[in-house]
Amino acid sequence: MNSGFGLPTLRGWWQKLxxxxxxxxxxxxxxxxxxxxxxxASASPERINAQLANMAVALVVMRVLAQIPPQRLMHLAVPxxxxxxxxxxxxxxxxxxxxxxxxxxxxxxMRIQPSELMKIAMPLLLAWFFQKREAxxxxxxYAIAAVMLLVPVALIARQPDLGTAILVLAAxxxxxxxxxxxxxxxxxxxxxxxxxxxxxxxxxxxxxxxRILTLIDPEKDPLGKGFxxxxxTIAIGSGGILGxxxxxxxxxQLEFIPERHTDFIFAVFSExxxxxxxxxxxxxYALLIGRGLMIAANAATLFSRxxxxxxxxxxxxxxxxxxxxxxxxxxxxxxxxxxxxxxGTALVTxxxxxxxxxxxxxxRMLVQK
Amino acid sequence: xxFKNPQEELERFRSRLAFAGGFVLFCFALLFVRFVWLQIVxxxxxxxxxxxxxxxxxxxxxxxxxxxxxxxxxxxxxxxAYTLEIxxxxxxxxxxxxxxxxxxxxxxxxxxxxxxxxxxxxxxxETLPIRTRLSDEEVAKFIAHRYRFPGVEIKARLFRxxxxxxxxxxxxxxxxxxxxxxxxxxxxxxxxxxxxxxEHFGKxxxxxxxxxxxxxxxxHEQVEVDAGGRAVRTLSRSAPVAGNxxxxxxxxxxxxxxxxxxxxxxxxxxxxxPSTGGILAMVSVPNYDPNLFVDGIDTQSWRELNESAQKxxxxxxxxxxYPPGSTFKPFMALAALTLGKRRPEQAIADPGGFNFGGHxxxxxxxxxxxxxxxxxxxxxxxxxYYYMLANDMGIDNIATFMGSLGFGQRTGIDIEGESKGxxxxxxxxxxxxxxxxxxxxxxxxxxxxGIGQGYNAYTPIQLAQATATIANQGVMFRPHLVKYVTDTRxxxxxxxxxxxxxxLDLKPEHLEVIKNAMVGVNREGTGARAFAGAGYxxxxxxxxxxxxSYKGAEHKTETMQAHLRDHAxxxxxxxxxxxxxALAVLVENGGFGAQAAAPIARQVLDYYLLGKKPxxxxxADEDAVEGDAE
Numbered sequence: 001m002n003s004g005f006g007l008p009t010l011r012g013w014w015q016k017l018x019x020x021x022x023x024x025x026x027x028x029x030x031x032x033x034x035x036x037x038x039x040x041a042s043a044s045p046e047r048i049n050a051q052l053a054n055m056a057v058a059l060v061v062m063r064v065l066a067q068i069p070p071q072r073l074m075h076l077a078v079p080x081x082x083x084x085x086x087x088x089x090x091x092x093x094x095x096x097x098x099x100x101x102x103x104x105x106x107x108x109x110m111r112i113q114p115s116e117l118m119k120i121a122m123p124l125l126l127a128w129f130f131q132k133r134e135a136x137x138x139x140x141x142y143a144i145a146a147v148m149l150l151v152p153v154a155l156i157a158r159q160p161d162l163g164t165a166i167l168v169l170a171a172x173x174x175x176x177x178x179x180x181x182x183x184x185x186x187x188x189x190x191x192x193x194x195x196x197x198x199x200x201x202x203x204x205x206x207x208x209x210x211r212i213l214t215l216i217d218p219e220k221d222p223l224g225k226g227f228x229x230x231x232x233t234i235a236i237g238s239g240g241i242l243g244x245x246x247x248x249x250x251x252x253q254l255e256f257i258p259e260r261h262t263d264f265i266f267a268v269f270s271e272x273x274x275x276x277x278x279x280x281x282x283x284x285y286a287l288l289i290g291r292g293l294m295i296a297a298n299a300a301t302l303f304s305r306x307x308x309x310x311x312x313x314x315x316x317x318x319x320x321x322x323x324x325x326x327x328x329x330x331x332x333x334x335x336x337x338x339x340x341x342x343x344g345t346a347l348v349t350x351x352x353x354x355x356x357x358x359x360x361x362x363x364r365m366l367v368q369k
Numbered sequence: 370x371x372f373k374n375p376q377e378e379l380e381r382f383r384s385r386l387a388f389a390g391g392f393v394l395f396c397f398a399l400l401f402v403r404f405v406w407l408q409i410v411x412x413x414x415x416x417x418x419x420x421x422x423x424x425x426x427x428x429x430x431x432x433x434x435x436x437x438x439x440x441x442x443x444x445x446x447x448x449x450a451y452t453l454e455i456x457x458x459x460x461x462x463x464x465x466x467x468x469x470x471x472x473x474x475x476x477x478x479x480x481x482x483x484x485x486x487x488x489x490x491x492x493x494x495e496t497l498p499i500r501t502r503l504s505d506e507e508v509a510k511f512i513a514h515r516y517r518f519p520g521v522e523i524k525a526r527l528f529r530x531x532x533x534x535x536x537x538x539x540x541x542x543x544x545x546x547x548x549x550x551x552x553x554x555x556x557x558x559x560x561x562x563x564x565x566x567x568e569h570f571g572k573x574x575x576x577x578x579x580x581x582x583x584x585x586x587x588x589h590e591q592v593e594v595d596a597g598g599r600a601v602r603t604l605s606r607s608a609p610v611a612g613n614x615x616x617x618x619x620x621x622x623x624x625x626x627x628x629x630x631x632x633x634x635x636x637x638x639x640x641x642x643p644s645t646g647g648i649l650a651m652v653s654v655p656n657y658d659p660n661l662f663v664d665g666i667d668t669q670s671w672r673e674l675n676e677s678a679q680k681x682x683x684x685x686x687x688x689x690x691y692p693p694g695s696t697f698k699p700f701m702a703l704a705a706l707t708l709g710k711r712r713p714e715q716a717i718a719d720p721g722g723f724n725f726g727g728h729x730x731x732x733x734x735x736x737x738x739x740x741x742x743x744x745x746x747x748x749x750x751x752x753x754y755y756y757m758l759a760n761d762m763g764i765d766n767i768a769t770f771m772g773s774l775g776f777g778q779r780t781g782i783d784i785e786g787e788s789k790g791x792x793x794x795x796x797x798x799x800x801x802x803x804x805x806x807x808x809x810x811x812x813x814x815x816x817x818x819g820i821g822q823g824y825n826a827y828t829p830i831q832l833a834q835a836t837a838t839i840a841n842q843g844v845m846f847r848p849h850l851v852k853y854v855t856d857t858r859x860x861x862x863x864x865x866x867x868x869x870x871x872x873l874d875l876k877p878e879h880l881e882v883i884k885n886a887m888v889g890v891n892r893e894g895t896g897a898r899a900f901a902g903a904g905y906x907x908x909x910x911x912x913x914x915x916x917x918s919y920k921g922a923e924h925k926t927e928t929m930q931a932h933l934r935d936h937a938x939x940x941x942x943x944x945x946x947x948x949x950x951a952l953a954v955l956v957e958n959g960g961f962g963a964q965a966a967a968p969i970a971r972q973v974l975d976y977y978l979l980g981k982k983p984x985x986x987x988x989a990d991e992d993a994v995e996g997d998a999e
Contacts, residue, residue: 174389177385177389178382178385178386178389180378180381180382180385231422231596233407233415234415234418234419234422235419236404236407236408236415237407237408237411237412237414237415237416237418237419238412238415238416238418238419238420239408240408240409240412240416241408241409241412250419250420250422250423250593251419251422251423254422254423254593254594254595254596254601255595255596255597256419256422256423256595256596270404270408274408275404275405275408275409278400278401278404278408279401279404282397282400282401285397286393286394286397289390289393290390293386293389293390296386297382297383297386302378302382305382309382309385309386309389313389313393316393316396320393320396320397320400323400324400324403327400327403327404327407328403329399329400329403
C-alpha cells in the first residue's frame with residue numbers, strides 16, 4: 001500500500017483499533033504467546049492450528065473488553081453472577097457427566113462449562129459489591145461477600161472440579177483481601193482452616209484424596225496415580241540447566257509425560273529449555289503480574305482497583321498452582337499453565353482478564369498526585 | 370461510623386498490592402528453588418531415570434543350533450514366524466484385550482488355554498504369545514488396529530521345528546519354555562546374561578543334554594522406546610551368534626527302518642557301532658511329536674500324552690528296565706569261562722530241569738536237551754545248563770562279572786535321566802529291602818538269575834552295550850549319539866571322541882567260543898528262521914522275558930491280558946568276524962524273542978549291511994520255535 005490516498009485511511013483505522021490497548025501488557029502477553037506456540041509445536045504440533053483459532057477468538061474478545069469502560073462492566077456484574085450461579089445449579093441438576101465429573105451443561109446448540117464463567121464473574125461481583133459499600137465497609141459486608149463467594153465455589157467443588165473451585169475461591173478472596181479485610185480475621189481463618197482440615201478431609205472425594213496422597217509420596221504407586229508427577233519431575237530434572245533442546249525432550253517426544261499439551265505442558269517446556277527457560281518464564285509471568293498490579297494501583301475507582309488487583313492475582317494463581325503441581329510441590333488439581341496450555345475456554349477467560357485490565361488502564365486516574 | 374479518607378484508603382490498598390506483589394515474588398522464588406533442586410542438584414538422578422525410561426536393552430535370541438544325522442539329514446531346525454504377543458502388565462483388562470483381538474484375528478479356545486497356562490507360569494511383565502504362526506494377512510490386520518491394543522505386539526520369532534514329527538523323538542527330545550528349574554541350571558553355568566531374552570530351554574533328549582551348545586550367544590539391541598513400550602528406533606546392535614550344530618552318529622535311514630519295523634508294537638531297539646560306541650539307531654516306540662511342545666503345550670494334550678496306557682513319553686531304551694531273559698546266557702557263559710567255572714567242551718546231562726532245595730526249576734523242553742555243552746547251551750538256549758552254572762558261580766560272582774559288562778550301571782550315553790536297572794547281588798538286596806528277612810539272599814534266588822530272570826532288570830541300552838563289548842573283543846565304549854559339535858563361529862568340529870570306558874580282561878579264545886555259539890544261534894538255533902538266507906554272518910541270541918511283578922521293578926504288570934504276554938528280546942552283532950553293528954531289540958509283550966524281536970533285528974541288519982529296504986514292518990513269526998521260555 002503505497003498509494004497516497006489509501007494510506008491515511010488505513011493508518012487511521014489501525015490507530016483506532018489499537019488505541020485501547022496497553023502496550024507493555026501487549027508486549028509481555030505477546031512474548032508469552034510466542035513461547036506458548038513454540039512449546040506447542042514440540043508437545044503437540046497437530047494442535048497448532050486449533051490453538052491459533054482459539055487465539056484469534058481470544059484476541060477479539062480482549063479487544064472488545066478493552067473498549068468497554070469499567071462503569072459498564074460494573075452494570076454487568078450482578079446479572080452475569082446470577083446467570084453463572086443459575087447455570088451451575090443447572091449443571092448440578094442436568095449436567096453431562098464425563099470422566100466421573102458433572103461439569104458441562106448441554107444447551108442443545110453448544111456445551112458450556114459455567115464454572116469457567118465464574119472465574120471472571122466472581123471478582124466482578126465482589127468488586128461491584130465493595131464499590132457499593134465504599135463508604136463504610138463493615139464486618140457484615142465481609143460476611144455477605146463470603147457467602148456470595150462460597151455458594152458458587154461449593155457448587156463447583158461438588159461437580160467435582162477442585163482446580164476451578166480453588167481458582168474461583170482465590171479470585172473472590174483477592175477482592176476481599178484488597179478491600180481491606182483485617183489481618184486478624186485472615187490469620188484467624190488460617191488457624192481455623194488448619195483446625196478444620198481433618199473435617200475437610202472427610203468431605204473430599206476419593207480421587208481428590210488420592211491426589212493429595214500421591215503428592216506426598218508419588219513413588220508409592222509409580223504406574224498408577226503417581227505416574228503423572230513422577231514422569232513430569234523426571235522431565236524437569238533431566239532438563240538440567242539449559243534443557244535438551246527444542247523438540248528433543250525424550251520424556252515429551254516419547255510420550256512419557258501425560259497430558260503434555262494441556263496441564264503438563266510446563267514439563268515439556270522445562271525439559272527442553274531447562275532452568276534457563278524456567279527463569280525466563282517466571283520473569284515473564286512476574287512482569288505480567290507486575291504490570292497488572294501497577295494498573296490496579298493507578299485505577300480510578302475502588303471497583304476498578306479491586307477488579308484489576310484480583311484479575312492480576314488470578315494469573316498468578318494459575319501460574320503458581322500449575323508449575324507447583326507439575327514440579328511436584330502442589331497436588332495435581334487440573335489447572336492449566338496460563339496462556340501456554342492448549343484449550344480455548346481457559347485462553348478466552350485469560351484474555352477477558354487482560355482486556356479488563358486494559359480497559360481499567362485506559363480509564364485510570366488522569367490526575368496523579 | 371466514620372467516613373474514610375480516600376487518600377488513606379488508596380495508600381492502604383496500595384500497601385496491600387505491594388504485599389501481594391511480595392507474595393508473588395516469594396512464591397516464584399519458591400518455584401525457582403524447586404527448579405534448582407530438580408534441575409541442578411538432582412539433575413544426574415533424573416537424567417538417569419529419563420534414560421532408563423527411554424532406552425531399553427533388548428536381547429536378540431540366537432538361532433538354535435541344528436541337529437543333523439551322520440549324513441547331514443536335518444532332524445531339528447528353526448523357522449521364522451510372526452507371533453502375536455501380550456505383555457499382561459501393560460495390557461490393562463486381559464479378557465477384554467483378548468476378546469478384542471479375537472474380533473480381528475482368529476484365536477481358538479486352545480490358544481486361550483495355552484495363554485492362561487503360560488500366564489500362571491510367568492511373571493506379568495514378560496511378553497507371552499497368544500497366537501503363533503500368523504499369516505501375512507493377519508499381521509496386516511493387526512497393525513491397522515494396533516493403536517487400540519497397548520501392550521500387544523507382533524514379533525518375528527524363530528521356532529524350533531522337528532521336520533520328522535514324531536520320528537526319533539526320544540533321541541531329539543524337545544524344548545519348552547524356561548522354567549524356574551531351568552533358570553537354576555542357567556545360573557549354575559553362569560549363563561544368566563546370555564539367556565536374558567531366551568524363552569526356550571531343552572527339556573529332554575539331546576535338546577536338553579546339549580542345551581548350552583545349541584543355544585548360541587545372544588546379541589543385543591539398544592532401542593529407544595516410547596511410553597507404550599514400543600521401539601521407536603535402534604541405537605546400537607550387536608549380532609547374535611547361532612548355536613552350534615550337532616552331527617549325530619545316528620543314521621536316519623536305519624532309524625526309520627527300525628522304527629517302522631516295530632509297526633504298532635511297543636518296544637525299544639538300540640544299535641551301536643562296536644568300535645566307537647556311536648549309536649546308529651535308538652528306537653523307543655510309541656513316539657510322541659516334539660513339535661507339540663514348542664509353542665507351549667496346552668494342559669489337555671499334555672494330560673493325554675502322560676496318561677496314555679501306551680506311555681509314549683517314556684524312553685524305553687534308557688528308562689525301561691526289563692529282565693533280559695535268555696539273552697543273558699552268552700554273558701553267563703563268558704563269565705563261566707573267564708572265572709574258570711566251565712570249559713567249553715564240558716557237557717552236562719539235562720534231565721529237563723534242575724532240582725534245588727526241593728524246588729524243581731524246569732527247562733522248557735520236556736525231557737531235556739540230553740548232553741549239553743557250552744555251544745549247544747547257547748544255540749538251543751538250554752535253561753538247565755544255566756541253572757547249574759548260576760548255582761556253581763554264586764550270586765556275587767555273577768554280579769561282579771555282569772557289572773564289569775555294564776549291567777546295572779548307567780552307560781553314560783549323552784541323554785540325561787538314564788535308569789540304572791537292577792543288577793542283583795547280596796549287597797543290592799540288603800540295600801533294597803527294609804525287613805531283615807527280605808534282606809537275606811537265598812541261594813535258590815540265584816538259580817533263575819542264570820537265565821536272566823529273577824531280580825534281573827536292565828535297560829535295552831545296557832544290553833546293547835554289553836553285546837557291543839563282546840563284539841569288540843572286550844573293549845567297552847561309552848555309547849553316544851553326537852559324533853561332533855560344529856562351532857558356528859569358527860567352523861571347527863569338536864569330536865565327541867570314542868571313549869573306551871574300560872578294557873575287560875577277556876581271553877580272545879573265550880570270546881571266540883561265545884561268538885561262535887551266537888553265530889550258531891542264527892545258523893541252526895533259535896534265530897535260524899529269522900536269519901534264513903541272510904547274505905552275511907550274524908551272531909545273535911533270542912530271549913523271552915516273563916512279565917511278572919515284584920516290588921521295585923520299573924515295569925509293573927498291568928492287569929490287562931495283553932500286558933501279561935512275555936517280552937520278546939533279541940541281541941545280535943554282524944558281521945560276526947568283523948562286527949560293524951551290535952544291537953538289542955525289545956518288544957514289550959511281544960511273546961517269544963524269535964517270534965517278535967529277531968525279525969526286527971534282521972530288517973535292521975539287512976539295511977545296514979546290505980542296504981536292503983523292507984516294504985513293511987517285520988512280520989511276527991508265529992511258527993518260530995522257542996527253546997528258551999523258562
